Amino acid sequence: MKHLLSTKELDAATAVGILDVADDMAATQQREVKKLPTLRGKTVVNLFFEDSTRTRISFEAAAKRLSADVISFAAKGSSVSKGESLQDTAQTLEAIGADGIVLRHSSSGAPAVLARSGWVSASIVNAGDGTHEHPTQALLDAFTLRRRLHGDAGRGRDLDGVSVLIVGDILHSRVARSNVWLLATLGAHVTLVGPPTLLPHGIGDWPVTVGTDLDAGIAEGPDAVMMLRVQKERMSDAFFPSAREYAAGWGLNGARFRALPGRTLVMHPGPMNRGFEIASEAADSPQSTVREQVANGVATRMAALYLTLAGGAA
Amino acid sequence: MTARAVLQQADISRALTRIAHEILESNRGPEGLVVLGIPTRGVELADRVAGLLTEFAGVPAWSCPVGSLDVTMYRDDLGRNPVRGTAPTRIPDAGIDGATVVLVDDVLYSGRTIRAALDALADIGRPAAVRLAVLVDRGHRQLPIRPDFVGKNLPSAASERVNVRLAGTDGVEAVTIEGGTADEADAVSTGGPAEGGAA
Numbered sequence: 044m045k046h047l048l049s050t051k052e053l054d055a056a057t058a059v060g061i062l063d064v065a066d067d068m069a070a071t072q073q074r075e076v077k078k079l080p081t082l083r084g085k086t087v088v089n090l091f092f093e094d095s096t097r098t099r100i101s102f103e104a105a106a107k108r109l110s111a112d113v114i115s116f117a118a119k120g121s122s123v124s125k126g127e128s129l130q131d132t133a134q135t136l137e138a139i140g141a142d143g144i145v146l147r148h149s150s151s152g153a154p155a156v157l158a159r160s161g162w163v164s165a166s167i168v169n170a171g172d173g174t175h176e177h178p179t180q181a182l183l184d185a186f187t188l189r190r191r192l193h194g195d196a197g198r199g200r201d202l203d204g205v206s207v208l209i210v211g212d213i214l215h216s217r218v219a220r221s222n223v224w225l226l227a228t229l230g231a232h233v234t235l236v237g238p239p240t241l242l243p244h245g246i247g248d249w250p251v252t253v254g255t256d257l258d259a260g261i262a263e264g265p266d267a268v269m270m271l272r273v274q275k276e277r278m279s280d281a282f283f284p285s286a287r288e289y290a291a292g293w294g295l296n297g298a299r300f301r302a303l304p305g306r307t308l309v310m311h312p313g314p315m316n317r318g319f320e321i322a323s324e325a326a327d328s329p330q331s332t333v334r335e336q337v338a339n340g341v342a343t344r345m346a347a348l349y350l351t352l353a354g355g356a357a
Numbered sequence: 358m359t360a361r362a363v364l365q366q367a368d369i370s371r372a373l374t375r376i377a378h379e380i381l382e383s384n385r386g387p388e389g390l391v392v393l394g395i396p397t398r399g400v401e402l403a404d405r406v407a408g409l410l411t412e413f414a415g416v417p418a419w420s421c422p423v424g425s426l427d428v429t430m431y432r433d434d435l436g437r438n439p440v441r442g443t444a445p446t447r448i449p450d451a452g453i454d455g456a457t458v459v460l461v462d463d464v465l466y467s468g469r470t471i472r473a474a475l476d477a478l479a480d481i482g483r484p485a486a487v488r489l490a491v492l493v494d495r496g497h498r499q500l501p502i503r504p505d506f507v508g509k510n511l512p513s514a515a516s517e518r519v520n521v522r523l524a525g526t527d528g529v530e531a532v533t534i535e536g537g538t539a540d541e542a543d544a545v546s547t548g549g550p551a552e553g554g555a556a
Binding site: 044060063064066067068070071074076078079080081109198349350353354355 | 427430431435436437438439440441442443444445446476480481
């Protein structure tokens with residue numbers, strides 16, 4: 044695997060293979076010595092054109108645990124803010140000797156452009172591009188689901204028959220998109236619920252069930268409920284109802300949480316807006332996987348970096 | 358080019374039985390033994406050796422701790438090949454600190470896998486001693502590594518392939534050798550078993 048650009052391009056065998064490697068990476072993270080020598084001598088550049096502390100430190104931890112050298116490049120305050128193009132930035136990183144570039148960009152498709160451009164020979168890992176995809180987030184979500192549902196027996200298994208309810212701003216969410224493609228590929232049944240204005244056009248072609256009524260979705264008793272983060276900066280847009288209306292209609296409040304079966308997992312990619320899209324009662328319950336998702340994120344990103352960077356010519 | 362059977366199922370069972378006795382003999386009993394198999398086929402062999410150790414030790418309530426040690430992340434040839442998947446590492450709950458770890462693999466060849474295994478072990482703990490048991494030693498060492506317990510010494514040409522198949526992993530059980538030129542094959546058939554493991 045030269046690049047990891049999207050989950051849409053992953054077939055089931057490849058996706059399960061990534062989760063299996065993540066399983067083994069997670070096991071090494073339980074040890075006293077967490078570092079592996081695997082990517083010694085490789086350089087990974089975190090190239091972030093959007094702020095994201097969590098994703099950046101998760102990738103940084105993953106690369107460091109594999110002994111890669113990590114250079115973090117935040118576009119703010121850099122030559123990018125002076126108008127340097129993606130091409131010039133990438134070619135600078137190439138000249139520095141980057142073996143892998145972890146790219147976050149506000150433009151959908153930027154990682155794919157970089158991978159196909161010929162500007163760099165480095166492997167590209169998409170860390171979130173516009174409203175397109177955030178593949179490592181979906182992989183860590185699938186990994187978390189498989190772990191919780193199957194434990195150590197999960198190795199080699201997909202998510203056949205698992206039902207997942209994804210709730211929130213589907214329109215702008217790359218997390219939702221990456222999860223839809225990946226979960227469907229792994230055999231899960233995905234239901235999307237959100238305000239009508241925040242469901243994208245063309246959603247009819249997606250391999251999902253779509254609704255606008257969260258209570259109806261909860262009544263189905265899904266295996267997992269994944270709450271998307273509401274981006275407050277979007278609240279001023281015309282798409283959004285008022286904050287109070289949103290929370291009343293599509294927030295996982297205490298009453299809705301209590302209506303869920305005890306086996307239903309509560310997931311959130313973080314950072315959470317407590318009391319808004321998710322109540323603390325749900326976020327801090329044993330059914331919540333929020334903190335596991337963070338830990339699993341490091342293992343999953345270790346797997347992604349290993350699989351894209353460790354191998355030689357096929 | 359046909360595959361020639363070198364060991365049959367009964368030969369493999371006998372070899373493992375002898376290895377288990379040799380381990381107990383050299384260790385002066387079962388004290389502190391931990392058996393770790395290197396994936397894929399080393400794991401099945403380790404399970405069988407540990408079962409035999411438990412049986413032969415004859416110590417009530419003692420069963421030989423056994424696990425697996427994946428060395429993929431420690432290999433020195435990762436950048437020379439397409440990327441490989443990994444396999445689980447399972448260390449017995451008591452750990453390996455102060456233990457006598459017996460590494461088990463199916464074929465010993467260049468010694469590079471064992472080099473990687475020693476690095477992997479060092480990240481997990483500090484055994485009192487590390488021993489090496491292999492079903493087949495085919496020679497051609499590239500590193501100063503030597504097995505302590507050998508099922509069969511099998512001098513081979515580098516162009517030949519030694520295939521180990523085990524009941525639990527492959528459904529059938531045999532060690533076969535295939536490929537190589539006629540001259541090299543002759544050299545093998547007249548080579549005879551060598552004493553000790555080191556090439």
